[in-house]
Amino acid sequence: MSFDSEEYKKMLAELKAEYVNSLLTKIADIESCLNEQNAEGLREHFHKLKGNGKTYGVPEISIIGELTENLFLNSKEKGFEATPLAVTLLRAVYEKEAQAKDYDIEQDPQLEKLRAL
Numbered sequence: 393m394s395f396d397s398e399e400y401k402k403m404l405a406e407l408k409a410e411y412v413n414s415l416l417t418k419i420a421d422i423e424s425c426l427n428e429q430n431a432e433g434l435r436e437h438f439h440k441l442k443g444n445g446k447t448y449g450v451p452e453i454s455i456i457g458e459l460t461e462n463l464f465l466n467s468k469e470k471g472f473e474a475t476p477l478a479v480t481l482l483r484a485v486y487e488k489e490a491q492a493k494d495y496d497i498e499q500d501p502q503l504e505k506l507r508a509l
Contacts (some may be wrong), residue, residue: 408449412490416486418485419483422437425437426472432471435465438460441460442454442504444457445457456478456503459474463509473509474506477502481502481503481506485497
């Protein structure tokens, strides 16, 4: 199977769809860790998002994961403050992908707030 074949493109699209469908579960897990004030669990979730987003063709998720993980590494308090913003952004990315909506994360004021932390 070549990288430009229709079969390969279909397989990638299926993997991306599965990943996007799993995003709501990931968000719920993040919210659970936030409720428990589990900083290490949150950092791990954001670390995984950082690595997986681009891999599955959703680079916005990697941006959110990287920013939030770095906040946890530098300051747990900032990480906890950032998590609700990150969840809002992750939900927006999910909506964009699940419903094929237009969404530019760089235009989202929540991303600017996250970066400002």
